[in-house]
Amino acid sequence: MLKVFGGLLLVILLLSPFLQAKQFRTPERALAELYPNARIEVINITLSREQQEEVQKLSGVRLDTRLVSWYLVKSGKEMLAYGYIDSHVVRTKPEVILYTITPDGKLDVVEVLAFLEPLEYMPHEEWLKIFKGRKLAPGTLRHKRDIPNITGSTITARAITDNARKVLALWQVLFGGRR
Amino acid sequence: MKRVLLFSALFSSVVFAQSTEERIRELEEQIRTLQQEVQKLKEEQRKTEDIKQDTEVIKEELRKLRLEIAIPQLKIKTYSGLGPAASKAMFNPRGVSIGGYGELTFRHNSVNARGGAKSIADVQRLILYFGYAFDEKLKFNSELELEHASTSGTHGTGGGYFKAELAFLDYSFRPEFGIRGGLLLMPVGIINEIHEPPTFPSAERPFFERRIMLSTWEEMGFGIYGTVNNLDYRFYITNALMVKGGGSYNPLEPLKTIRQRGARAVADRIGFTGRVDYTLPYNLKVGFSLWTGDVVSKGGSDSMLNLRRGSKLGSMTMISPHLWWQYGGWDVRFVGAYVNINNARKITQDLQGTSTTTNPIPSEQKGFYLQVAYDVFRLLKIDNQELYLFGIYEDYDAHSEVPQGYAKPPGHKLKVYNMGFSYKPHPLVAIKADHARLNYRPNKKDENEYRLTLGFMF
Numbered sequence A: 001m002l003k004v005f006g007g008l009l010l011v012i013l014l015l016s017p018f019l020q021a022k023q024f025r026t027p028e029r030a031l032a033e034l035y036p037n038a039r040i041e042v043i044n045i046t047l048s049r050e051q052q053e054e055v056q057k058l059s060g061v062r063l064d065t066r067l068v069s070w071y072l073v074k075s076g077k078e079m080l081a082y083g084y085i086d087s088h089v090v091r092t093k094p095e096v097i098l099y100t101i102t103p104d105g106k107l108d109v110v111e112v113l114a115f116l117e118p119l120e121y122m123p124h125e126e127w128l129k130i131f132k133g134r135k136l137a138p139g140t141l142r143h144k145r146d147i148p149n150i151t152g153s154t155i156t157a158r159a160i161t162d163n164a165r166k167v168l169a170l171w172q173v174l175f176g177g178r179r
Numbered sequence B: 001m002k003r004v005l006l007f008s009a010l011f012s013s014v015v016f017a018q019s020t021e022e023r024i025r026e027l028e029e030q031i032r033t034l035q036q037e038v039q040k041l042k043e044e045q046r047k048t049e050d051i052k053q054d055t056e057v058i059k060e061e062l063r064k065l066r067l068e069i070a071i072p073q074l075k076i077k078t079y080s081g082l083g084p085a086a087s088k089a090m091f092n093p094r095g096v097s098i099g100g101y102g103e104l105t106f107r108h109n110s111v112n113a114r115g116g117a118k119s120i121a122d123v124q125r126l127i128l129y130f131g132y133a134f135d136e137k138l139k140f141n142s143e144l145e146l147e148h149a150s151t152s153g154t155h156g157t158g159g160g161y162f163k164a165e166l167a168f169l170d171y172s173f174r175p176e177f178g179i180r181g182g183l184l185l186m187p188v189g190i191i192n193e194i195h196e197p198p199t200f201p202s203a204e205r206p207f208f209e210r211r212i213m214l215s216t217w218e219e220m221g222f223g224i225y226g227t228v229n230n231l232d233y234r235f236y237i238t239n240a241l242m243v244k245g246g247g248s249y250n251p252l253e254p255l256k257t258i259r260q261r262g263a264r265a266v267a268d269r270i271g272f273t274g275r276v277d278y279t280l281p282y283n284l285k286v287g288f289s290l291w292t293g294d295v296v297s298k299g300g301s302d303s304m305l306n307l308r309r310g311s312k313l314g315s316m317t318m319i320s321p322h323l324w325w326q327y328g329g330w331d332v333r334f335v336g337a338y339v340n341i342n343n344a345r346k347i348t349q350d351l352q353g354t355s356t357t358t359n360p361i362p363s364e365q366k367g368f369y370l371q372v373a374y375d376v377f378r379l380l381k382i383d384n385q386e387l388y389l390f391g392i393y394e395d396y397d398a399h400s401e402v403p404q405g406y407a408k409p410p411g412h413k414l415k416v417y418n419m420g421f422s423y424k425p426h427p428l429v430a431i432k433a434d435h436a437r438l439n440y441r442p443n444k445k446d447e448n449e450y451r452l453t454l455g456f457m458f
Helices: A002-019 A027-034 A049-059 A125-131 A154-175 B002-070 B207-211 B254-258 B344-352
Strands: A039-046 A067-075 A078-089 A094-101 A107-115 B095-109 B119-133 B138-147 B162-174 B177-185 B218-228 B231-239 B270-280 B284-296 B312-327 B330-342 B364-375 B386-401 B413-426 B429-441 B447-457
Touching (some): A002 B386, A002 B413, A002 B429, A002 B447, A027 A039, A027 A067, A027 A094, A027 A107, A049 A154, A067 A154, A067 B002, A078 A154, A078 B002, A094 A154, A107 A125, A125 A154, B207 B330, B207 B364, B207 B386, B207 B413, B312 B344, B330 B344, B330 B386
Antiparallel strands (some): A039 A067, A094 A107, B119 B138, B138 B162, B218 B231, B330 B364, B364 B386, B386 B413, B413 B429, B429 B447
16 A cells, blocks of 8 residues: 555656646746846836827837836846736736846747636747747737737737737837837 | 214114115015925925825735736635635625535545445545625625535445534624624634645544544634734633433544534533634744533433433533644644543433443543644745645543543554645645554554545635
8 A cells, every 4th residue: 555655646746747737927926937036126107198109109009008017127237128017808808918028129028927718729838939039110020920820819819919019119118218 | 064974974874774674684584485485395395205105006006906806816814713715705805705625535444444344435525615795894604514425324335414514603893803603613723623625734634633622623602703913812602512422422532422513502501612822933823722611411312311401411621732833835733632521420421321331431631743744845846836745643542531430441542653745736726645553552453544635625
């Protein structure tokens, strides 16, 4: 019987990476894992109407809030990245996406923090890597043209792509010298 | 001419002196006005600063609120005297709340698991917590329990029962003071109140908690509770205990026969129970619990002394110190108990008749258990999952004293060596396996138990 128990323990140890229950991570935790040893500061910014309109004009996406929160990822005085959490409804349920932007205005990481739609619609990691290095420029972030579709998850793919433009436009207006 | 010149000189100096004084007065007035203006500006600046700070606070709160809605985080919290799943109703601000837990077990006993069989697979407990918040302070909470999958004796080797284990109304005036009344869990030991399977590492509740602390033990009552700084307290008045009679008496867990559990409990006499916990740094909790009250007869055909139902037979007092440390992956627990049964002879006679050859109700019980558990996944830097390895040592005597003339029953002393693991792929789910070595003394064969449990709560 002891051997059975030992075997069970071994099986659990081997299976534990696959059994891991998906739990939602907070932005602070996700950023701490993406940028180890970095310091994370939160700033909440109220946009003027002009800034809101400029973001919409630059991205072609509606910005339905003037209160935005950014996560500044720093190491000492050096800025490593800017993080933004975008929560939007995909079909009927929300998804929460973390976008990080390098100090020179390129997308660094796009990661799903929470996805409440059925999991078959959730984008896979390889697809999310396509965004790395993209800037807010014509012909870089258009769904189905610059960014490929995800078969069977068109609405998800479109939402993440459109909001990537919105987040880059926000960064441009707030931190990219066009304030 | 000289006179005229002198007069005009004098006049002009007087006028000059007068205009200087006026000028000074004017300047002083201006300075006062300016000071008032500066003061006003300072106040306005302070107000603007305050408003700015307020705005920042509101913005930050909005950010948190948005995140909480978008990324709900699992918070495992316990409300005064209740496990995490049972606490759900107490934290719910309004309306219905539903929770529950399950304990599905496999047990192999080297001597006898049940009626001669050595292995038993059992839906030991399926629980439904059902609560309602009338408002933020007034709540109803209940625990409905189905034991052993069925209430039918013809299913398997016999089903169990469906009963209420908890049903009370609670009014919290403030964190320091609340009142509750109904069917309450007795606040003794650790497991009796917080017994959802993922909250403790062993495959089954420790023997000491079940056989000496009488888990699960609930009685009708009312009382007060609260938290004052680091001090948690609960004090209840309950119905008395009653000898069950009817021939069901297990000398390995003798006092389980005197619980009433809210089933038309005889309340001619009362009991008193309470508990105090003090939280020290590093989440180290120390405290003690107490139960003291009368033991009465069930009367009629269940009373071997032919007493009236509710007649007093004796009394029971249980005093139990405890220590509980959950910190940095450790879960260390100690529970001790000293139990004194006054007039155990009369209680035994009412239960068993006047012959002294029967197994008696003890006049004294004492013992303790110590648990040390650690989440080894912390060492392997594995997040979001836990793997507790644990050891429990139990040492108690269920009949350390018996009424004069009676013999102590076989196996009244028990030492348990329990080792195993609890794997939690999710904080609300536990897969547990362990081995318990039961060393009975005297005249009872030692046992080896191997147990596997699937436990969950929500």
